[in-house]
Amino acid sequence: MTTFNTPEFRRRAFLAGLGALSTSALVTACGGTNASTGTGSTTPVDGGNITFLIQGYDTGWVSSKTSISSYEGNLWGQITDKLVYVNEKGELSPWVAESWEELNGAKDFVIHLKQGVTFSDGAPVDAAAVVANLNAWAKGDSTRGVSKVGLFPSSNFVSAEATDAVTVKVSFSSPSLGFIATLAYHGCILLSPKTLALPVEAQADLSQEIGSGPFVVKSWKQGDSYVLEKRKDYNWGPAALGHTGPARLDTITYKVIKDTSVRTSTVVSGQADVAFNVEPQEIESLKAQGFTVGTPRYLGFVDGFQVNTQAFPTNDPAVRKAIQHGIDRDEILKTVYTSDWNAATTFIQGNVPEAGEFSDTFKFDADKANKILDDAGWATGSDGYRSKDGKTLEFTLTPNPYVPSTKAEDELIAQQLKKVGIKVNLKVVDVAGYAAVQASKPPLFQTSRSFVDVGTVAGVLTSQNKGEDWFGLGTSDQKLNDLSTAIATASDRASREKVADQLQQYVLEQGYFIPLNQLVQRLYLISPKIKDVQYNGLAYANFYTAWISQ
Amino acid sequence: MTGDYRRFALTRAGQAIVVVLLAYVFTFLIISVLPGDAITNTLRDPQHGLSEEDIQRIVAFYGLDQPVIVQLLLSLGRFLTGELGFSLQSNLPVSQIVGDALPSTLTLATTALLIAIIFAVAIAYGAQYLPGKWAAIVRSIPSFFLSVPNFVIGLILIEFFAFRLHSFTTTDPHSPVATLFAAITLAIPVSAPLAEVLIASLDHESRQEYALVARSRGLSEARLFAKHLVKPSALPSVAMVALIVGELLGGSVITETIFGRDGIGTVVQKAVTGEDQPVLQAVVSLSAVVFVAVNLVADLASPLLDPRVKLRETKLKEKVGA
Numbered sequence: 001m002t003t004f005n006t007p008e009f010r011r012r013a014f015l016a017g018l019g020a021l022s023t024s025a026l027v028t029a030c031g032g033t034n035a036s037t038g039t040g041s042t043t044p045v046d047g048g049n050i051t052f053l054i055q056g057y058d059t060g061w062v063s064s065k066t067s068i069s070s071y072e073g074n075l076w077g078q079i080t081d082k083l084v085y086v087n088e089k090g091e092l093s094p095w096v097a098e099s100w101e102e103l104n105g106a107k108d109f110v111i112h113l114k115q116g117v118t119f120s121d122g123a124p125v126d127a128a129a130v131v132a133n134l135n136a137w138a139k140g141d142s143t144r145g146v147s148k149v150g151l152f153p154s155s156n157f158v159s160a161e162a163t164d165a166v167t168v169k170v171s172f173s174s175p176s177l178g179f180i181a182t183l184a185y186h187g188c189i190l191l192s193p194k195t196l197a198l199p200v201e202a203q204a205d206l207s208q209e210i211g212s213g214p215f216v217v218k219s220w221k222q223g224d225s226y227v228l229e230k231r232k233d234y235n236w237g238p239a240a241l242g243h244t245g246p247a248r249l250d251t252i253t254y255k256v257i258k259d260t261s262v263r264t265s266t267v268v269s270g271q272a273d274v275a276f277n278v279e280p281q282e283i284e285s286l287k288a289q290g291f292t293v294g295t296p297r298y299l300g301f302v303d304g305f306q307v308n309t310q311a312f313p314t315n316d317p318a319v320r321k322a323i324q325h326g327i328d329r330d331e332i333l334k335t336v337y338t339s340d341w342n343a344a345t346t347f348i349q350g351n352v353p354e355a356g357e358f359s360d361t362f363k364f365d366a367d368k369a370n371k372i373l374d375d376a377g378w379a380t381g382s383d384g385y386r387s388k389d390g391k392t393l394e395f396t397l398t399p400n401p402y403v404p405s406t407k408a409e410d411e412l413i414a415q416q417l418k419k420v421g422i423k424v425n426l427k428v429v430d431v432a433g434y435a436a437v438q439a440s441k442p443p444l445f446q447t448s449r450s451f452v453d454v455g456t457v458a459g460v461l462t463s464q465n466k467g468e469d470w471f472g473l474g475t476s477d478q479k480l481n482d483l484s485t486a487i488a489t490a491s492d493r494a495s496r497e498k499v500a501d502q503l504q505q506y507v508l509e510q511g512y513f514i515p516l517n518q519l520v521q522r523l524y525l526i527s528p529k530i531k532d533v534q535y536n537g538l539a540y541a542n543f544y545t546a547w548i549s550q
Numbered sequence: 551m552t553g554d555y556r557r558f559a560l561t562r563a564g565q566a567i568v569v570v571l572l573a574y575v576f577t578f579l580i581i582s583v584l585p586g587d588a589i590t591n592t593l594r595d596p597q598h599g600l601s602e603e604d605i606q607r608i609v610a611f612y613g614l615d616q617p618v619i620v621q622l623l624l625s626l627g628r629f630l631t632g633e634l635g636f637s638l639q640s641n642l643p644v645s646q647i648v649g650d651a652l653p654s655t656l657t658l659a660t661t662a663l664l665i666a667i668i669f670a671v672a673i674a675y676g677a678q679y680l681p682g683k684w685a686a687i688v689r690s691i692p693s694f695f696l697s698v699p700n701f702v703i704g705l706i707l708i709e710f711f712a713f714r715l716h717s718f719t720t721t722d723p724h725s726p727v728a729t730l731f732a733a734i735t736l737a738i739p740v741s742a743p744l745a746e747v748l749i750a751s752l753d754h755e756s757r758q759e760y761a762l763v764a765r766s767r768g769l770s771e772a773r774l775f776a777k778h779l780v781k782p783s784a785l786p787s788v789a790m791v792a793l794i795v796g797e798l799l800g801g802s803v804i805t806e807t808i809f810g811r812d813g814i815g816t817v818v819q820k821a822v823t824g825e826d827q828p829v830l831q832a833v834v835s836l837s838a839v840v841f842v843a844v845n846l847v848a849d850l851a852s853p854l855l856d857p858r859v860k861l862r863e864t865k866l867k868e869k870v871g872a
Contacts, residue, residue, distance in 0.1 A: 059824070060639060065641075070597075140608075142611055146608075147605075147607075204640055204641035222812075223820070255721050257721075259808050272721050431823075432825060435585065435594045
């Protein structure tokens, strides 16, 4: 059932152990020196080079494929700009777009571009270039193997046109409140029209990826290391970051080191400055040594389960509610994560402006869960599991391979639900196998999905407008249909926020979604001497403002 | 004799080609059986938010929606004309990916092989000539070497030599010192079977009459070892070395991962997890070629080390030819 005895598990356990050992050994070796080096000057200084360790850049540099990747996305963020900036709270602010107008009930938009912005090959980031990018995001080009940007509102996109050198007009056939927010999304990176016109094989060559970001690619060896150097003439960073002019660091070297414990120890020993994705269990001890551990949350759905209302046993509303109340989220946070993680309050992340506080609808209460199941006629058998009409109350959970920590999470959930008489089987699959699990429409499917605008939610709840129909309801739940239509077609934010509230309450009350905790998918271990690393709303570290304290 | 040799060489070369082609087809079929493909694995990431229709359009662009047999024939046709194609994962030319990774793996494998041979000879010598108790301990080293996992050795070496003694930095895994430690990691398990074979043949040879005679004539053990025992004992070891090359190619995955070296091992690992067929096909074919070639060389070298092999070979050929 579980996989404690697989070689992989033993290997990981060993690595974690050795990592912890080496970490503590190094603390002893370094003594108190870390504490004193951490307190340098607070005035930023220019110059210096940093090394960023990451586990891999396997999917390469075709932007339409990898700009949203947790790995490649880190590098894309340094060499490209976006039209709009989104901060950790989901607030939008100008970047390459100096300002914008929302017209005609959010059907038309006018974007005013900053002047003097150039790509690293010298070509201007003008209206024509932005139109080329908008078209690529909206439509892609399947004849060249280029996909569209997933979250871009393509279905009602009509056109983008340059009205003058610095003005772009974008039209939609129906209200598209999420459009401006989408421009801040990590999929929507501005690339030179020359790059966009290349066949995919040529786009795979990182040195042909021409952006307008604060860094440019100096040299790279695929699968090994990637050296970025600052652009000296860069002067159009987001005002929200509080810095103008070029980046402070001279170079950033992204170096691939696959093994998590080696990445961690390398930073701890001072041979590198940043490591991506360390083990959550090590965070406390790393912080104690003076290291910074960034655990930014992204805007999107929380870590949790979408419920198939058509499959046994979740076709019974009582079972759905019992699962919601049978899961002890505090125990998960304590056991699997650290205090840097937060419990979910609804099914969307707490930093989405429209996220509400609905914890009570799914609060842990084993007695309540037991009572709901008793009342619904699920009787406990001699083996401790409940059954009804000869069928045992059981289902299979598949941890989300895109979020490795969900395996430990689901193992714990299986134990917790056993206490209320629900039998949970675990099936661990890799990324390729997960698609097959999703296609099989299991009772509970563990999801992770980011978005920058709450309007995205409307596209997944029902089967209306080619929706993803997460809960298997089709269009059978009239109230859900109405609420998601209201979200999708809203033309002002205030009224949409009210509907979003009602929608969250309804979905949770019906047990359509079982939230666990707020997702942290990207962790950054940062040396004490690196200052002012900032995170955007998509949980990527930005090194434009970073500097090295001496 | 030369005609025999030519026929022998041609047969072996023919076999080699068949082996390579079979390896190619098998790899293709195995990957096809796995669920998903390189494109959908990437694009289905829920963070993409792409619809199934969007994904299928891209899948069609790469021809991955066609029947497996059609894909196999197309791929085989390209391979036979020397075209390795592009990676489905990164869209980079396969020749570039393999070409970038190959030098690192060759350096690692060659260094590891040399170290493994040195270890094996030292162990075998110790097992023969150290006093009783010590010889017994030395004789148990190969099984110890075999039973300690590669990654444990690697992590311990990194911990002590990189993080404590600062002999090398993990961020520069291609430096000579880092390469040496990676090679030691890889050499340790590889040296074990080699040492065992060498110990067994030395035991056998030292019991032979000629060794007894040599000893009775006052030859020192060291001279006996160097002058008389090494050459006949090396014969089975040469065959073993040829097999070990396969292990060095395959076993480099873990060592490369731990030491952060980009090489054939990591390329294979990425290609398998990402179901990147073109890359995997190229690497498997390349490995098959190397493996077959090394074994061919070992076969051809055997008669030079032991004249008896040549005799048997010729007799066999005569029988078959008759």
